[in-house]
Amino acid sequence: MTDASEPILNRRREEFPTLEKGIYLLSHSLGPVPNAAREAMLTYLERWQSHAGEDAWAAEWWALSNEVGDRVARLIGAPPGTVYPQPNASIALAAVASCFDFASSKRRKVVTTALDFPSMDHLWHAQRRVGADVHVVPSDNDIVTPLERILDAIDAETCLVALSHVSYRSSYKVDAAAVVRRAHEVGALVLLDAYQSVGITEIDVSAWSVDFLLGGSIKWLCGGPACGYLYVRPDLIQTLEPRLTGWIAHARVFDFEHGPIRYADTVRRFAQGTPNIPGLYSFLPGLKIIEEIGASAIAAESRRRTQRIVRFAREHGWSLHSPSDARSRGGSVMIETERPNEIVAQLAERNVFVDCRPGVGLRISPHFFNTDDEIEEALNTIGDLLV
Ligand SMILES: Cc1ncc(COP(=O)(O)O)c(C=O)c1O
Numbered sequence: 333m334t335d336a337s338e339p340i341l342n343r344r345r346e347e348f349p350t351l352e353k354g355i356y357l358l359s360h361s362l363g364p365v366p367n368a369a370r371e372a373m374l375t376y377l378e379r380w381q382s383h384a385g386e387d388a389w390a391a392e393w394w395a396l397s398n399e400v401g402d403r404v405a406r407l408i409g410a411p412p413g414t415v416y417p418q419p420n421a422s423i424a425l426a427a428v429a430s431c432f433d434f435a436s437s438k439r440r441k442v443v444t445t446a447l448d449f450p451s452m453d454h455l456w457h458a459q460r461r462v463g464a465d466v467h468v469v470p471s472d473n474d475i476v477t478p479l480e481r482i483l484d485a486i487d488a489e490t491c492l493v494a495l496s497h498v499s500y501r502s503s504y505k506v507d508a509a510a511v512v513r514r515a516h517e518v519g520a521l522v523l524l525d526a527y528q529s530v531g532i533t534e535i536d537v538s539a540w541s542v543d544f545l546l547g548g549s550i551k552w553l554c555g556g557p558a559c560g561y562l563y564v565r566p567d568l569i570q571t572l573e574p575r576l577t578g579w580i581a582h583a584r585v586f587d588f589e590h591g592p593i594r595y596a597d598t599v600r601r602f603a604q605g606t607p608n609i610p611g612l613y614s615f616l617p618g619l620k621i622i623e624e625i626g627a628s629a630i631a632a633e634s635r636r637r638t639q640r641i642v643r644f645a646r647e648h649g650w651s652l653h654s655p656s657d658a659r660s661r662g663g664s665v666m667i668e669t670e671r672p673n674e675i676v677a678q679l680a681e682r683n684v685f686v687d688c689r690p691g692v693g694l695r696i697s698p699h700f701f702n703t704d705d706e707i708e709e710a711l712n713t714i715g716d717l718l719v
Contacts, residue, residue, distance in 0.1 A: 338704045341633055344621060345701050348554075354683025355706045359699040360500065360528060360664045361687055363554035368617035373556075376613040396612040401599065403619040404561045407627050408526070408545060409536035411566060416599045417615075418560035419608055421527050422451040423576070424546035425494070427562060427602050428523055429455060430575035432491055435463030439491035439520070445469045445477045445506075447499035452525055456494065465489070474691060475502040476655055482506070483514045490520040497535070497545075498528040498662030501692045503638075503654040505533065505662050509540040516541065521568075527551060531622050532663035532699065534631045537563055549615040552663060552699065553622055556614025562602050570597050578604035622700075630700045634663045637698040637707055641665040644711045650718060653693050668693035669718060678717050684710045 345351050350364035379388040401415040408415075418424035434440045442464050444456050456466045469485050471477045477495075486493055493515045498505045508524055515522045523544035526535060530545075531552030537545050545563040549555025564572070573595060579585060580603040583594045595601040622630065635658045642656050645667055653666035669675055672688035679686055686696050694714070698707055 339633065339636075341629060341700060342625060343701045343703065344625070345703075347621070348701055351701060354685055355702070355710045357684070357686045357696050357698060357702070357710060359532070359552050359554075360695055360697040362550050362557070363552060363618065363699070364701070365556070366554055366617045366621055368620070369554075369556060369614055372613040372617050373610065376610055393607075393609050396609065396616075397600075397603075397607050400559065400612050400615055400619070401561065403616070403623065404530070404547075405563065406623060407530055407535070407619070408563060409538050410545075410563050411538070414566050414569070414599055415561050415563045416602050417607060417612060418546070418562050418602070419604070419611075420558050420560040421449075421525065421546050421548045422455065422560075423604070424560045424562040424602075425452060425455050425523070425525070427574045427576045427604070428492075428494075428544050428546070429459055429464075430577075431572040432459075432464070434459060434465075434491075437491065439489055440465040441487070441490040442466050443469060443482065443485045443490055443493040443495070443520075445482065445495045445499075446471045447474070447477055447501055447504055448494075448496045449500050449525060449527070452494065452496070469495075475653055476504050476660070477506065479507055479510060482511060486511075486514050486518060486520055488518050490515065490518060492521050492523060494523040494544075495525065496528065497524040497526040498533065498664075500528050501653075501689055502666055503528070503662045503664040505529065505655075505660050508542060512541050512543075528664070529662050531627070532630060532634050534628055537565075541565070543568055549611065549618070553615070554618030555616075556611065559608055559611035559615045562599075564599055564602060569599055569601065572601070574602055576604060577601075580605060580607065625700055633700060634698065637702070637704075638663065638665050640704075640707060641696060641698070641711065644715075648715055648718070651693075663699070664695050664697040666692050666695050667714070667718075675714070675717050679710075679713060682713050684713050686710075686714075 348364045402412045405415040512522045521543040527547040543565045549559040651668040
């Protein structure tokens with residue numbers, strides 16, 4: 333029995349050939365390919381091929397970065413002109429880190445959490461070499477970082493709080509608005525790594541007053557590998573000067589000026605070199621589909637689905653490696669098992685596609701294209717294997 337009758341949502345399953353292979357629950361890792369992505373990649377090739385006669389940059393390629401940026405902006409409640417593509421989420425983070433002068437500032441503290449993605453951890457630890465005082469807020473159970481603990485770590489020496497909005501390892505969703513309130517009270521900024529939340533949970537960077545948000549194409553947004561993006565609060569854009577930079581960030585790109593950069597006064601000042609054009613093409617179709625279905629409809633559906641998985645897990649005595657309260661959870665549910673790799677392989681043999689991470693167990697991620705019947709079948713199959 334499902335929790336409620338399946339709502340009328342255009343799941344657009346026929347647009348995703350990958351779904352013919354089985355029950356696809358891997359959106360936290362690599363989302364399925366929409367048919368339109370194949371067409372987009374062919375357009376990319378055709379433009380490239382015909383560049384001798386028709387300048388591919390002028391015809392389409394330059395405009396793509398803004399189009400992708402503005403489409404992401406709409407999904408996160410940001411105004412146009414506040415999001416710029418990045419090679420990947422790690423570089424987006426490095427671009428933000430390069431705006432801070434840790435060694436010469438009174439504010440040297442960066443607050444992160446133990447549930448963040450390893451890239452973030454690696455990058456912030458490396459900033460210790462240039463004077464950053466990195467404070468990693470621990471989790472007692474590897475599932476939740478208590479909000480009070482995060483808020484207590486933010487003080488007058490903090491320049492930045494940089495943390496996952498939704499954790500890749502437990503699906504824990506932090507109360508972003510509360511973190512921003514506390515940070516702004518003491519004059520610190522907040523960066524959300526929203527790779528695991530954009531496209532599956534509601535995000536409103538404007539209402540929450542988030543300063544930076546970053547993510548990428550390949551998971552919940554059904555884009556190809558890889559394209560990252562970075563949102564910067566509009567009134568901050570012109571105050572920041574990333575040291576990780578390049579000619580595309582220049583105020584007058586085609587003047588080819590030498591010497592110190594004169595930054596663009598738009599969000600393009602966070603760019604570096606030539607954009608990843610195939611990545612941008614691969615990203616657009618998924619973005620369009622998510623926008624057409626609607627981020628809130630997808631988020632509501634996700635809560636209903638993940639709640640169903642949590643209830644099923646409880647009924648079967650499985651240990652969750654995720655919060656049980658939907659308000660503190662993203663789009664995935666993690667189920668602990670001592671044989672994660674074996675179970676993942678056995679599920680794949682039965683055409684149920686999930687994955688696992690060390691210490692976490694199974695990661696299960698329903699998205700808009702799944703049906704309720706699929707979720708039931710996947711849960712029953714997992715149940716047969718976990719006994
Ligand atoms: C939350 C989160 N942040 C960052 C990354 C890394 O992104 P990228 O490979 O684009 O740097 C991932 C990838 O799984 C992730 O889940």
